[in-house]
Amino acid sequence: MMEKNYRLRHLLMTAAASVIIFGGIFVFLIYPNLTLLKITLFSKGSFDFQPVRQILGSDRVIKCLINSFTLAICLTITVNILGIFEILVLDYYEVKGSKWLNIAYHSPLICNGMVLVMAYNFLFGGQGFVTANLMKALPNINPLWFRGFGAVLLEMTLAGTSNHIMFVRDALRSIDYQTIEAAQNMGVKSRRILTKVVLPTLRPSIFAASILTFIVGVSAFATPQVLGGENFETINPLIHSFSNTLTTRNYAAILAIFLGTVTVVVLSISNYIEKRGNYRSVSKSKTPLKKQPIQSKGVRVIVTAAAYMVALMQTIPLLFIFIFSFMPVKDLYEGNIDVRNMSLKNYISVFTSTTGVRPVFTSIVYSALAAVVVVSIMLFLARIITKKQTKVTMCLELFLQIPWFLPATLIALGLIMSFSKPTVFTMGKTLTGTVVLMLLGYIIIRTPYTLRMIKSAYASIDGALEEAARNLGASTMKTYFKVLLPVLMPTIFSVFLLNFIGLLAEYNVSVFLFHPMYQPLGVVLNAATRADTSPDTQMLSFVYSVLIMIVSTMTIVFVNRGKKR
Amino acid sequence: MKKWRVTATVLAAVMALSGCGGQAEETKAPETAAAGGTAESAGTEALSDTPTGKKIVVVTNNASNGRDVWLKENAEKAGFNIEVVDLGGGDATARVISEVNNPTTNVIWGPSEDQFSSMVAVGALAEFTPDWADDVSGLSAVNGYSWPYEIQPKILVANPDVYTAETAPKNYSDLWEKEEFHGKYAVPTSFDGNTNRAIIGGILAQYLDENGELGVSDEGWSAISAYFEYGYKTPKGEDDFGNMASGKVPITFTFASGLKNKSETFGIEPLVIYTEAGEPTNTNQVAVVNNKDAELVEESKRFVNWLGSAEVIGVYAQTNGNMLANKSASEYMVPMIRDIQNNYKPQDVDWTYVNSMMDEWVAKIQLEIY
Known part of the structure; x- marks a missing residue:
């Protein structure tokens, strides 16, 4: 009797909990986006086909789409090559000074986005520092040598290895060394061990990183705008520009849906491939990875040289952001780095402005909160999605991926419209104009990424672990918290870190949702670069970037300590 | 295959959602201005x-x-x-x-x-x-x-070492009609700022035609195409005013209140061009x-x-x-x-009409011309 009662109560509790959780997810994460799509696409009551015809008839759009997908495919290849090279250098092969390389390879996490691209431009662009000096030596060089597809691909590759440094590296570190030893004992050559034993084990994480890289490529924004030039435009800047004006938002939504559909197809194909081949480390007691010496001296020299070359290429732009932050704007545009003109003027401007450094703290709090919440929710959702593959969960997963494509402006507008009046879901409160709304926005935009990463972490967990715990009589809850969660911890830390860093300077959602008393970094940073401000104000963006780099570095150190524990 | 079907379901769901929401709230409320004013207006005197x-x-x-x-x-x-x-x-x-x-x-x-x-x-x-x-x-x-x-005319400025009042363009149309100015002037590269929109509006407003596409004659559309074709699209990371000052692209435009600060930053006193049609002003x-x-x-x-x-x-x-x-x-x-x-003359344009058409003009420019 007691037992039955307990079971019933348990069942009811589970049902109630799932209604609340799924209801909450639908209301806060999915519904606002659907509302917005509905309002923009059916503004006149029926679907307006005119924009579709206009879009399909536009040579520029077609060219942009082709460019975006070409970039995405190439980027997936180049980032994988560079990323895998980097983690092998750090953890698999014996390379001198790997401690320094480790720091350098973290630079894509420390600084990214528009400011980094601008740094490239002020170094290698038409009026850039490097270009100016190159032209002194070689007067015949084209000043626009660093422009177009190649430049975009190079910058995005060097800036795109975060996922490899965080996730694929975790996977590499958790390889059971015994498998490698066994192969060695059988006399397998070291190159074959790499391709037949090591890399296959990394497959799930490489897979996840590839998908993310593909999406970064498809939705490239800052880099093509600055380095692409007239001949290499991509689609996202156009979508962004359409989403900013009231009557053209339907163009933005249509383009976003189109982009989303094509990418969903690509993702589905990759999901299918991922499911087919499941490579797992089979050992129960893992032996830590030992670094392998590179036998051939020639290869060793080449690998070491390449490793340092990459490290320099990734860190030098960051160093220059630091230098730029002390320069007057005129010198910057003239490609003239003169120590005598440097001063703390830009820093003083930032610190004495009415907001001062408050935005730094605002952004830290919001980003950290959002990162924690989104990871917690997705730990739960990804578990359900991987455990029970039904139509409902598949639909849920798809809906949660909408923010990947919907322009951030539209996501923000969706939230504002959905919660501008008291609703039952918000317990009679209006959320628009409160401090909560931006947090919601941050959670939404980080949802697809977090879901993808955590899902792949669940997929790579050794199923036998869970089984063993169950057989020993542990409850589902206990198994999860005592057995699975500790295994997931490195991934959780990594996802937290990348979410946090990704949100620190977020602008597109923030600008609509921030509370005037709590201005985030992205908003003040962007105010500095607006077209209607004076040129010298632009220099403040470098100061804010230096602040962001400091915060990011401290967070990385903190998270890496957490991981070790 | 299955995922494909799900995709279709999602799209269908989006469409269905909108189908049943007949009396959905509109993004832009109609003229509720009067109602919104409430009793405050009476308090002004007090x-x-x-x-x-x-x-x-x-x-x-x-x-x-x-x-x-x-x-x-x-x-x-x-x-x-x-x-x-x-x-x-x-x-x-x-x-x-x-x-x-x-x-x-x-x-x-x-x-x-x-x-x-x-x-x-x-x-x-x-x-x-x-x-x-x-x-x-x-x-x-x-x-x-x-x-x-504040009054904000958008003014055409040129590098005084390159042009004099005589050799500088007299009108916006000179920029694309006279070969000597090809590649010498900066054009808008984004379309959400007031200044850029006013420049485009100022050009297209000279070719209004009720029967033309979006209220602009064919001649107007070829004019704006030529304007963009022969202009310099200042990439991000370059400054149009800096380019003007260095002589690289000696003609650009600015909002009036930006003139003082930009001139001081780049150390130049630019030649202000007063066009015959007048300056787009708001x-x-x-x-x-x-x-x-x-x-x-x-x-x-x-x-x-x-x-x-x-x-x-x-x-x-x-x-x-x-x-x-x-x-x-x-x-x-x-x-x-x-x-x-x-010295300047505000361009005589029905800005209310021009602004009402601007989003659609900009969409056409972005998709077909730019």
Whole structure:
């Protein structure tokens, strides 16, 4: 009797909990986006086909789409090559000074986005520092040598290895060394061990990183705008520009849906491939990875040289952001780095402005909160999605991926419209104009990424672990918290870190949702670069970037300590 | 295959959602302006002069270059307690409109009259006539909510070492019609800023034709195509004014109040070109956001009265080089700007119509021309 009662109560509790959780997810994460799509696409009551015809008839759009997908495919290849090279250098092969390389390879996490691209431009662009000096030596060089597809691909590759440094590296570190030893004992050559034993084990994480890289490529924004030039435009800047004006938002939504559909197809194909081949480390007691010496001296020299070359290429732009932050704007545009003109003027401007450094703290709090919440929710959702593959969960997963494509402006507008009046879901409160709304926005935009990463972490967990715990009589809850969660911890830390860093300077959602008393970094940073401000104000963006780099570095150190524990 | 079906389901769901939402709320409420005004308007006369010190949020695109500090300090001296929020004109407008039910901002200072009319249309502003209304009369259509403080002609400027008043273009059309200017002038590269839109509007407005596509004749569309084709699309990371100063692209355009600071930054006194058709001109305005808290609205009105008064806005213009709307403050303007005010001619255009077409024009330019 007691037992039955307990079971019933348990069942009811589970049902109630799932209604609340799924209801909450639908209301806060999915519904606002659907509302917005509905309002923009059916503004006149029926679907307006005119924009579709206009879009399909536009040579520029077609060219942009082709460019975006070409970039995405190439980027997936180049980032994988560079990323895998980097983690092998750090953890698999014996390379001198790997401690320094480790720091350098973290630079894509420390600084990214528009400011980094601008740094490239002020170094290698038409009026850039490097270009100016190159032209002194070689007067015949084209000043626009660093422009177009190649430049975009190079910058995005060097800036795109975060996922490899965080996730694929975790996977590499958790390889059971015994498998490698066994192969060695059988006399397998070291190159074959790499391709037949090591890399296959990394497959799930490489897979996840590839998908993310593909999406970064498809939705490239800052880099093509600055380095692409007239001949290499991509689609996202156009979508962004359409989403900013009231009557053209339907163009933005249509383009976003189109982009989303094509990418969903690509993702589905990759999901299918991922499911087919499941490579797992089979050992129960893992032996830590030992670094392998590179036998051939020639290869060793080449690998070491390449490793340092990459490290320099990734860190030098960051160093220059630091230098730029002390320069007057005129010198910057003239490609003239003169120590005598440097001063703390830009820093003083930032610190004495009415907001001062408050935005730094605002952004830290919001980003950290959002990162924690989104990871917690997705730990739960990804578990359900991987455990029970039904139509409902598949639909849920798809809906949660909408923010990947919907322009951030539209996501923000969706939230504002959905919660501008008291609703039952918000317990009679209006959320628009409160401090909560931006947090919601941050959670939404980080949802697809977090879901993808955590899902792949669940997929790579050794199923036998869970089984063993169950057989020993542990409850589902206990198994999860005592057995699975500790295994997931490195991934959780990594996802937290990348979410946090990704949100620190977020602008597109923030600008609509921030509370005037709590201005985030992205908003003040962007105010500095607006077209209607004076040129010298632009220099403040470098100061804010230096602040962001400091915060990011401290967070990385903190998270890496957490991981070790 | 299965995923494909799911995709289809999602799209169908999106469509279905909209199908059943027949009486869905509209993004743009119809003319509720009158209803939004409430009883506040009557209170204008009775408004006391002494600030209460209640905290008000001032959203402005006039905050960079230490102007935020200037504003906050002077407002404090006058007894106000303000928080300055630096937002672009478009972002500020979008925020006020989207927060109409629960506003977080109190005073909007800086967007163009066109942007203010969309705020008025959704009933987001408080009805109000500032003390200095008479001093700014005749500069823009009176709507009873937002008031001009600054006149903002968009002017064509050239490098004086490259061109003289004689050799410089006389009209925008010279830029694309005369080969000597091809590649020598900067064109807009984004389409959401007031200045860029005014430049495009100023060109297309010369070719209005009821029977033409989107109200513009074929000739107009080929003109704007040629304008973009022969112009220099300043990439991000270059500065159009800097390019003008260095002679790389010797002709560009700017909003009048940007002239002083840009000239000082790049160390040049540019040649100002007064075109025969006149300069695309609008006013930048200031308004009070409607709020359920009557005290907040009153304090905001007091603030706007203070800000727009000749002594305050005059000192502001003195340091920042604005062309003032307030006639009794004209002696404060810097010589360069006073000179422009005396010589320029506002282009004679029905800006209300042009602005109503602008989004569609820009979409066409983005998709087919640019």
